[in-house]
């Protein structure tokens with residue numbers, strides 16, 4: 001935050017008085033204070049003039065690229081809300097004997113917590129169906145192709161390890177999705193199958209007991225319980241590190257909420273996609289966020 005003029009004046013007075021006092025071998029006299037006042041006035045005037053010139057400068061423009069359509073952002077939002085709800089209401093059941101879980105159920109009753117777990121489950125199932133339908137659209141198919149694992153991902157992974165260990169100075173060059181982002185995407189498929197499959201068996205256990213032997217339900221509960229912990233750790237350690245705590249984006253990347261990525265981050269994090277877009281684009285402005293194929297750099301006031 002910029003200092004207010006009164007605060008600035010106070011600081012300058014303190015600094016100049018200390019500087020002068022260091023040069024003198026006697027306490028500051030009235031004449032010294034008059035000198036200090038003059039010097040403060042001069043430095044204050046210069047500083048305020050510098051600030052005014054700075055403010056009058058035209059704001060630098062920063063270019064942004066549209067990275068995610070509204071559809072993708074909305075899917076991610078529902079998925080995030082659903083999963084957080086499931087984690088917050090599921091883990092206290094798993095660790096029901098611990099003090100924090102008992103306190104949780106004291107604040108939010110067990111009944112409400114179980115109800116919220118089913119609300120979260122419905123959101124997760126809903127967004128899963130939504131995503132399958134999205135994959136039938138042209139945009140969905142295009143994004144899916146980009147997310148398919150390729151041999152290059154393995155080489156990128158090895159190169160990144162070398163880079164991070166200081167054995168190479170070259171970072172791998174990623175395209176639209178890095179192997180890290182692809183891993184995030186495919187881990188959700190695995191998690192969805194296990195959690196929805198076992199969760200439905202637990203939810204409709206009477207019906208399930210009529211269809212399968214009891215040990216199937218026991219396996220479902222074990223799988224649900226263990227995969228829940230694995231999913232929570234994967235989200236907190238892998239996903240949140242890459243999207244939030246990684247120093248290059250800390251405190252968080254807002255791209256999944258705004259859909260936009262700065263040109264600087266685009267060049268650093270997706271250089272191959274950037275080069276491809278530049279090679280295929282003419283300088284006309286972006287024609288809308290749904291059309292990634294015709295995506296262009298958008299100039300915006302930062």
Ligand code: HEM
Nearest residue numbers: 086087090091093094114121195196199200202203225228
């Ligand atoms: C990220 C997703 C999910 C997480 C992290 C999660 C977490 C958990 C955990 C930790 C438990 C306690 C298991 C135990 O007894 O040790 C649990 C129970 C349960 N979960 Fe989930 N779950 C998820 C998704 C789902 C889904 C999709 C459904 C339903 C389709 C579901 C339905 C249930 C049911 C019915 C129970 C039994 C407890 C009760 O009756 O309330 N869960 N969940």
